[in-house]
Amino acid sequence: MALASVDTRLPVARPDGRKERGAPALRKNGNEPLDTRFDRRLSKVLDHATQIFCEKGYEGASMRDLSRAAGMSLAGLYHYFASKEELLYRIQKHAFQTIIERLQQRLDSTTDSEERIRIFIENHLEYFLANKQAMKVLTHEDDTLKDARGAEIRAIKREYYRICLELLEDLRRAKGLQFSGRLAVLSLFGTINWIYTWHNPRVDADAKALAQEMGDFFLRGVLNPSKPRRKNGKTSG
């Protein structure tokens, strides 16, 4: 099943509604042309917006902060998008789509259920650490967007969750284990998303090494049948 079996994507038209001109544009993937001047400029604006949203949070960042960072006037910015909300939407959607896209490519390389979970972790951490600011914006401004845009981002998130859950359930079946898939997914997400609050490239390992360690750690927790001794409940009370 492809990423978005039901495509509810909002149209993201140019804010001034102008038509494309010139050559039909080379397309990077199936989605967006990246070779026009307009698109390259918009891309830069999104990068600056990502940085500011990351530093100050979406609500805390003003369009004037943005215009300063982008080296463009406040009014000039609005040539490239319709609203502040659309900026956040595009940042989040792009990050999420890219991470899922790469994941699905990598997952094709093996059918081993344990290895596929390692791939999931490594893909997540690699993209996360290579795009730290965007991933903080994605993670931190989780339920900032409302209405249609928010619904679309949440749908992508559910899809990502579902992929991870299926990987874990495959493992469970393959190895005949017993554990709560939901709890395992959410524990794993906690571990690998929390990284945006602490990772320091001067102190901490890189994505590959972290993925190895966290993968060992996580899989040991899930795989090993020998349960650590239960907590001895106080019998007197």
Add this chain to the structure above:
Amino acid sequence: MALASVDTRLPVARPDGRKERGAPALRKNGNEPLDTRFDRRLSKVLDHATQIFCEKGYEGASMRDLSRAAGMSLAGLYHYFASKEELLYRIQKHAFQTIIERLQQRLDSTTDSEERIRIFIENHLEYFLANKQAMKVLTHEDDTLKDARGAEIRAIKREYYRICLELLEDLRRAKGLQFSGRLAVLSLFGTINWIYTWHNPRVDADAKALAQEMGDFFLRGVLNPSKPRRKNGKTSG
């Protein structure tokens, strides 16, 4: 070592600088009188503020939202505190202090290093789920406060981190294990803090059961000497 070996706490005076009146007030712990009309009212205001900050985020919540929720006029609110920042500060500080206070009481009950880690997890999850809104505000508005107030909250956070790290290093010594304490602490924090993004009391287990499961899971990951097989690196490129 006590919680704050170096006490850098800011004075939190009444905004209007008035003196206490009447009886010197029964004190709940060593910190704050809770029996005066003023303090009880302030406490209610903080509860409402917690709810609004939780729903809309600190920056996204306006003082007018607050006044509506508290059923008090905008100006009337300012009788109880000096600024919006102080509200966030008091909410975060109270939550953090309480959770550490309770933890240290519970840790006295045993010297077993594994059991003490279970106590840490259970204490965290119990307080977290019983005070979900405050804990979301504490977790989500992590680096919202700046200057002196921010520094104080960050100091308490470091203290909490340090306690957890020591518990883990005790375990490591006691069992002769090898693992990165930093990575283990931060993985654990990720797992137990991330809960604010997903826990649904109608679907998910309660704090005690979750603490049991997460404790099993975490300790299995840390304890077990049998490393899962390493990822088979691609030799061809």
Add this chain to the structure above:
DNA sequence: TAAAGATTCGAACGAACGTTCGCTAACCTA
């Protein structure tokens, strides 16, 4: 019951917010 203090409020402050309006360059094509 009068004075003193605690509490609450309507109204307003200046500043900052996201967004829009015209207007001018710059650019591309004919």
Add this chain to the structure above:
DNA sequence: TAGGTTAGCGAACGTTCGTTCGAATCTTTA
């Protein structure tokens, strides 16, 4: 080089922000 589109800007729009002021109303104590 003329004409239409694209890109960009200064200035302002109306709204909302956190906060403050002075007066009014409660509560407590003498």
